[in-house]
Amino acid sequence: MPLGNYTSQFFANIYLNELDYFVKHNLKVNYYIRYVDDFVILHRSKKRLQYYLKVINKFLKLIKLEIHPEKSNILPLRNGITFIGYRIFYHYKLLRKRNIKHFERKFKQKLELCKEGISNKKDLLDGLNGWFGYSKWANTYNLRQRIINNLSN
DSSP: OOTTOHHHHHHHHHHTHHHHHIIIIISOOSEEEEETTEEEEEOSOHHHHHHHHHHHHHHHHHTTOOOOTTTOOOOOGGGOEEETTEEEOSSOEEEOHHHHHHHHHHHHHHHHHHHTTSSOHHHHHHHHHHHHHHHTTSSOHHHHHHHHHHHHO
């Protein structure tokens, strides 16, 4: 199934429900966050995280899944973590630079289509509102204000 497809998201949530129960009830992990097929576990002890990784890998083999070896890391939270499009630190979140650049490129294209009369202003604003809904959860106030000011000009 294509990545991002609603069906693949639905099946990921059903299939990984077993992982959720294992992590929360068997391992009794307090800080476990999962979104579709991405998850984060927070703990003060690196050794405890290494243990969780080992045990979770064994569990996933039972349900014929595996953690991508290059995409799983044990990192200190002070360096921030990348999760679901954000760079998350203790007291703030940033959007990944790649996401901002992708948005700016697409928005510029949509703006040009609108100026040429190929697309309408409503579609442009709908897309902008959707992105603002996503980006507002990070520290992006100045970025959003700059976009609004550029659009007003």
